[in-house]
Amino acid sequence: MIALLLILTPFATGLLSFVMTKGNFAKNFSLLASIAIAVLAILALNEPVAPTFDVAWLNNLGSRFTLKMDGMSKMLCLLTAVSFPLIFTAVYKNEYKNPASFFGLMLLTQAGLMGVFLAADALLFYFFWEFALIPVYFLCSIWGGEKRIQVTFKFFIYTFLGSLLMLAGILYLYFHTANHSFAIQSFYQISLSGKEQAFIFWLFFIAFAIKMPIFPFHTWQPDAYEQSPTATTMVLSGIMVKMGLFAVLRWLLPIFPLATVQFSNIIILFSVIGMIYASLIAIRQDDIKRLIAYSSIAHIGLMSAAIFSGNKTGLEGVMIQMFNHGINVIGLWIIADLIEQQLGTRKMSEMGGLAQKAPTMAVLFVLMAFANVALPLTNAFVGEFLMFSGLFRVNLVIAAVAGLSIILAAVYTLNMVQKVLYGEVSTTVSNAVEISFNAKLALILIAFAIIALGVFPQPMIDLTKDSVVGLIIKK
């Protein structure tokens, strides 16, 4: 039941928010709703057995409205649930035209995301997969930057094409289930020949790869991140990319064991190329948002490589890194948004000396930055350590090459920190002031999470342990 509530609450509150005429009221209402959802998600953590929900839905198609909340779902739902209050807090002072719709759409997105993470039925999963996309499309296109329409459209069609491929794959699998059912268990029991797997595998994988995104399917991402309203960018990069990773873990690995083994090397190769490639591009970026975007591509590349490393260490790393990356990147986006709001520019070459004007922000920014480079005792370190360790078990050379991204990450992140914060106060920065209380609150909460999870990662690892076991045994 709690699983259903996690979807229904944001959905209902989102719809309610639409009809509110007073923008401010809608904003407060959404914030409260998101906090309530976060509380729900935390309550769900304590459920001893995986909460499920199951009602008949499309009987003649063999699809049921089935939700299941295992460790991985719990964690990602938690991420989704806690991200939104943080985002809403961070953008509390931002002025949006038509805020009722804005926050309504945000909550609808949340509902879609929750659904993706909870669905235990392929068709339902596909539905939520798309459902999460539509509000984001509107959010980006209405409240985004100058080039928002083209950019968002590209993003939308790109991901839509991907998900259509997935639909084709789902259809194929559906007709190969023993009882013509979309239930995840039926899917898991399909035994396909290696050839079939090799084909259908790619249908799914491309869909997920676009969503993640990994090289070379990533080109929508920097544009979309740059042009979207930052609140949406946070959702996109913090949670939405996890959809792709999650989907690989939940739907790809268990269903296509042979193909996974067959193709893992090439995928790892592409992921690692992507990591280095994105890192290199990030080094040359002057736009702070694009820099973060490319940095995110690099991180996702590592996660995807680790997924296909196919060992528990790597997978456990991915699990917790999904959460950690979400938190960290949201923090970075909040900072990027604050900077853009204050300075009116995203060009780092025009910035400088912000640390003198906004010391608190500077401290938090530096912390986020070092979380971004996976410094030990920040949360990202644990995940990256495990992921690299897992990757190392597969191929030493690839792991070493991937390791170069550790260095490159330091280069671009420190570049960013230096250009924004340090040096003499530049003209654009001269009028900057310290960040507002709400942003501070959100950032401090994130900072707290970064440190706490960096020092005590074990609860998170324990939460997802069972999911990992499930992934390995099937192989």
Next chain:
Amino acid sequence: MNTVQILFFFLSVLAIFSAIMVLVSKNPVHSVLWLIAVFFAISGHYILLNAQFLAIVNLIVYAGAIMVLFLFVIMLMNLNANAEPRKRWWMKLAGVVSGGCFLVVLVSLVQQALDLTGKETLMKEGNIGLIKNLGKVLFSDFVLPFEISSVLFLSAMVGAVVIGKKD
């Protein structure tokens, strides 16, 4: 070669010649007249096949009513030979070629179709083409399409009113 065969070939040649003339006549009025000739030839064929009812209907409806209607319209519009500008030659060629291809392909296939060999039409004999027999069937087995055709005419009538009336 018996009379029927002579008549068949005569009518066929007449029909095809007239049909070609319909195409090549510059003057629309001539086209109409040639078309009437085709209809007559076809009616002749009907008679050969002992389909008397259809022969008569063909003459009355097509040659009599429909073609007269055409003629009226052409007269009304005062179209003459020069009214129609030249069409681009390659369009014409393409039309002829594609129509010819269609014909060649179908004819060649009919030639190959062994199941048609030995099948003959019944000439002059057989009484299914007589009004009495046709009428019987028309008003018993085929009464439904007959009735439903009325809807067709009704809509044609309404249409003619809607379109033809000047507002």
Next chain:
Amino acid sequence: MPIQYYIYFCLALFSIGIIGVLTRRNAIIVFMCVELMLNAVNLLLVAFSKMHHGAALLNNPTTTVGIDGQLFVFFIMVVAAAEVSIGLAIIVMMYRNTHSVDINFLNRLKN
């Protein structure tokens, strides 16, 4: 008569009709060519009807096999009549507005 002869003949007429439709620009003549096509079909139907009838007569002297073919021709004529009335109405309407029945000028709607 061998049935092939009728088939060849009707196909020839039909094709001439098609060629007429493809090559003429005058809407009325185009329409007339369509009528030519219909007539070819009519004759073919009657020929087939007589062919089936002839085949059936060998077994049963009172059979009415093949009569549906002739009735079909009747219905085609009926429909053709209705179509002609509408068609000419449309052509006349067109002529009233443009003073032309050239279908090559029908190119306001394209791409």
Next chain:
Amino acid sequence: MNAIIFSAIMGVVMMFSGIFTQKKSAITLTAIIALLVLLGANICETYGCFSIDVNTHNLLHFTKFGLYFNTILIAATLIFVLLSGSSIEKAGVYVADYYALIFFVLCGTSVLTAYNGLLMLFIGIEIMTIPLYILTGSDKKNLKSNEAALKYFLMGSFSTGILLMGIALVYGATGSFGITSITSIAPTSAGALPISFLQVAGYILLFVSMCFKVSAAPFHFWTPDVYDGAPSVFTAFMSTIVKAAGFFAFLNLFEANATILGPTWKILITFVIIATLLVGNITAVFQQSVKRMLAYSSIAQAGFMLFALFSNNDLAKEGVLLYAVAYSIATIGFFAVLVKVKDHTFDGFNGLAKAHPVLAFSATIFLMSLAGIPLTAGFFAKYYMLAAVVKSGGSFWIVLVALGFAAISVYYYFKVIQAMYFKQGEPEVTSATVGYKIALVLVALLVILIGILPSIVLNWFYF
């Protein structure tokens, strides 16, 4: 039979209603009532309640599927009249006649949903198309309308010629006009060809002419011009109800014969499907006019519907049902919005969301349904089609091709959404009444409802 009789009668009633009243809204009201009666009559028949017991001599064959399909068509017409009644009133002076013609078309569709022989197929198609020629040309002063009517008429009668030639050849081979009897006399004589040449040639020609009717490429050329030229309200009617009926007839005709036609048949259909999807989707991308874009999109949708023919199984049958519903409702709904907007180019929709949120919202739902976004009816429609293909086995690649084109279709459908929501502008919109808006929203909600629970459409089929 009820539907045929009642639609004919109602057509006559509508003709006369124009004599008795000059109030256009009264005529519309009459039409709505008449449609309700017709709907009732048709539903009655599905439950075994006939007005007159007619011996059809096996020329018509009423199946549950056909009757249910007809119910859907009538219901769609009802929705059409409810939404666009006011626009029909503005289409010209002969409102009563327009309605009469619509009822005659319905008579044709009723025949087509029940035909059991090539004769009734031919007559049904003619009854259905002849009023359409007139409706297309009903905007007499508009040259585009004239041109559309003439083009439609010339090409339509040409395709009738092809159809008749096909029928004649089939008749020559089998000696019968019935669908079922044709299959039973599949010639087995040892010849150069596995089955009678005449029959194959006949079927190819039939196939071509049916493709023409449902505007499948490369026989689609009339569609954009006619849909574009015809008055928008009638385009909505033509592109939905008439097309769906055509599809039903198409499907019925080849459902029984696909087995005897053998594997080459699939090649032809595949060719046509790909061509249709290609032409429909690709050409729609570049259109400047929303109306013309919809014409191309209707071709694209036809491509999807052809999958039913391709797969030819029970899922396809259900799918075509659902497709007809989803596609018709969404198109009718979107056209209802379109006719309110004065400028039919994409720019004409700029800023509609701000000025008329209800219109924009509903239009968005309809467009999403057309694009096949999940949670709208259009998704399940496409889903069933593709599922049917997969179920029929083999040819998985064609599903992928179709999906690729579906992605392209998103491009042009969403261009309208972009214009409405993301661009600035002052759209000129004719006044919309509250009732209209409520109806529009209800239809939009219906689209979503079917999108969530397609079984509400399909379960009726199973009773």
Next chain:
Amino acid sequence: MSKIAFLVPLFPLVGFLINGLGRKFLSKTAIGIIGTGVIFCSFVTSCILFQQVCNASCEHQTFNAVVTLFNFIKVDAFTIPFAFQVDQLSVLFLLIITGIGTLIHLYSTAYMKEEESHHFGRYFAYLNLFVFSMLLLVMGANYVIMFIGWEGVGLCSYLLIGYWFKNNNYNYAAKKAFIMNRIGDLGFLLAVFWILLKLGTVSYGDVFANVAKLSSFDITTITLLLFVGAMGKSAQIPLYTWLPDAMAGPTPVSALIHAATMVTAGIYMIARSNILYTLAPSTQAIIAVVGLATAIFAATIAVKQNDIKKVLAYSTVSQLGYMFLGLGVGAYTGAVFHVFTHAFFKALLFLGAGSVIHAMHHEQDIRKMGNLKKHLPITHFTFLFGCLAIAGIPPFSGFFSKDEILAATFSHNPIFYYIGVGGALLTAFYMFRLYTLTFLGNFRGSAEQEHHLHESPLAMTIPLIVLAILSTIGGLIGIPEVFSANSHWLEHFLAPIFAASNKLITPHHLEHSQEFMLMGSVTAIIILVIAITILVYRKYTLKENESNWGIGKLLANKWYIDELYDVVIVNPINAFAGFCKNVIEKSGIDGLVNGVGKLVAYSSRQLRLLQSGQVASYLLIIMLSIVVFFLIWFNDTTITRFLNNIF
């Protein structure tokens, strides 16, 4: 009994939190007291631990307490506890870190007095955090905890080098330091993965116990990768260039981090893993070569440097090279011993330099100094002690430790020894060049500077004095066997740590006479060099356009290594990144994606031309399609046969 171990890092952490969070509210005095106090508390705790360890080893017990706080990472394949190891090696380093740390914190309270209050707080917070990280590095009971500290000190180094963040040059230096460290860290990390992969554990105890399970290839690779880490952290060729640049930070920072503690982390790590290195002779050879090369190379550069801190920085690099040389030849104790003594005298020298800089109002060019002994007597004397210690004059501490390394080198490879001695002579030369230019001769600065010259406050001089004493007598804990048997206390103290290695090393002891001769002659030459140096440079006058030529220019420009790196590594990477960004990304991948869209648009434009508006052409296409259909259906054999017949 070692339960209090966790207190050692806890105190600095608390200090960091208080100073960091309260930097805006606390007064400078409070910050200074807290900052220094917490380190002192750590020092006291360390002393207690030391006492315990001492007692244990005096009673010949193996003291090897691992204190596990909690499980840091526990996954299926391995468990990494958050554990501290308290043994002889770590406790020795604890003493150095906390002891010198306390002194430098004390020194800083005065040195940084002019900073604004919240920057002052920030400074102490960083410094405390550094001590915390360093303690983690040293106390960690496994490689991962060490790595945490390892990166942590890198972070603090970064923060402290860039402490004056308004100056972008400092920021670049800070960034450079961090990135170069990261290169090393990658090696370290890969080594950790390798160990994890092969042994499934990273805890020292388990790793060293199971070392037999590793193949020699594994061990060589692991040790090499670890050494890459050490290169980065301890500024060895080729990753040394960050250290001289790191002098951008406040001088106490240089003293603590870039001289006494952090840079010795590499030595600590190798000493800690000595058994691995002993089993990897090829790695050891590489280490020895790299260490020696670094020692000489840095020394040559130091000769021509004019910045007081730069000279000391290169000297540090050079001395670290000696330590690695020691490690490379298996003289683990010697290396640790040198760490110990080096910590004292190099901290002393840096603090002395700081005192000079403080007095000269941030003038760092030694050519503009001179005759400072008059004004800064305490600084002068302590600095001189430091110089003597580093030059290796007996009985100063440097002599003993350096001698131990060189002696071991001699027995290992005499050529290395002579090169090493050459480095020692260079050391003596540049140190006394520095000393002479700074403290002797005439004052060459501005009159205003001379007016303001003054001895530093007590808070600065006390650490100087303490360190001077330690530099002088520090060597006594490791008097070579030559002088008296069993006098090498350190060797006995550390024996349990190196026990396993020592078993494998065949000791080649020098003849006492030979050792005496070497020692004596080297000392004599060094004294000679010092004397000459002082004589040459006390007459030094400031020339306006002092130009270097030949090798001098090469040395003054640090062998153009930075430029070389720019040309060979940085610029190509930048260019390639630019190529990725502008060409591959834009035209390549995105171009491909957009190309698909453009293709659709293009085909749309072309396809719609088919819709010509002409009925005839429409019908033509229909007819052609029908023909094609027939051809498809009948596979066109029948038709071609027919066509052949009629033509």
